[in-house]
Amino acid sequence: MKPKVYITRRVPDEIIVKIEKEFDIRIWDETDVPVPREVLEKEIVDVDGLFCLITETVDRELLEKAPQLKVVSNMAVGYNNIDIKAAKEKGITVTNTPGVLTETTADLTFALLMATARRLIESSDYLREGSWKTWSPMQLTGQDIYGATIGIIGMGRIGAALAKRAKGFDMNVLYHNRSRKLSLEKDLNMKFVELDSLLKESDFVCIMTPYTPETIDLISARELSLMKKTSILINTARGGIVNEEDLYHALKRGEIWAAGLDVFEQEPISLDHPLLTLPNVVTVPHIGSASIKTRMKMAELAAENLLLALKNQTPKHVVV
């Protein structure tokens, strides 16, 4: 009998075919609707492998319902949706998809930085709604990017890729991380600073840490109050790292100049969320890794991790 696998979303056909060759699969056959929790709870009961997305909460309660489960393969680098401690206790392997999305996510982060600094979305709306009557000296003016100081919190794979892009714009790069990255500091001529100094000195603050107990609300009222009035906050890491209520007040009071957000505490963000009422907030729907090539690579890697784990071989990227 083949091992059983549950796939929590319709992924491209070639990925499904690959998994289907080896395993008995069942799938939540939707592209834009996540599997309801009650369905997942039923489906997980007899499976050996789970192929899931960041939209699924794989907590202890769910894992308790899966006595046969050997592997949870997350199609993402971030795995804050999975209870790693519970998985480890149960001897369940958890895998993720680092690396293949690094450059694409750094591209989006820099694009969001540029769109926010130069008010691209607001300017596009201004033109289309017929407000553009003339060229005017201070019309839709934004913040300069070249030569500005960028502070990157979390100097991992994506943080480093972002720093390289910043260097291309002659930016001064500061970073804060759990540990120093001495060779990167030398290669990219960037400086390690404590978090408060980074917040005080940067024109752009970009968050690139994982979402962990230590990074919940890492940027709250106190941190925002340290930032320059002309500064811009960019978050493409995870929503809960920035306290959204505090961010709203800081933007409303002019304590910081603008924010570019790809990630939110609740996803999708509710359309009546106060942040969506502010013109100086650029929002996109968690599209950091969303290029066709990169999403294919992520799905392929997640499938490969799953296959290797179920064949008792070492997956390419093991979290636990």
Ligand SMILES: NC(=O)C1=CN([C@@H]2O[C@H](COP(=O)(O)OP(=O)(O)OC[C@H]3O[C@@H](n4cnc5c(N)ncnc54)[C@H](O)[C@@H]3O)[C@@H](O)[C@H]2O)C=CC1
């Ligand atoms: N918006 C999107 O679509 C995407 C978002 N992400 C997010 O980006 C995160 C980073 O991804 P990678 O760069 O591949 O991970 P990584 O593990 O290579 O880098 C994370 C860095 O953050 C540092 N860090 C962790 N906790 C910290 C703390 N409390 N203070 C300072 N630094 C801390 C680590 O030391 C590490 O250097 C992911 O965990 C995920 O949440 C990743 C891909 C796409």
Ligand SMILES: O=CC(=O)O
């Ligand atoms: O948010 C996406 C990820 O890969 O993590």
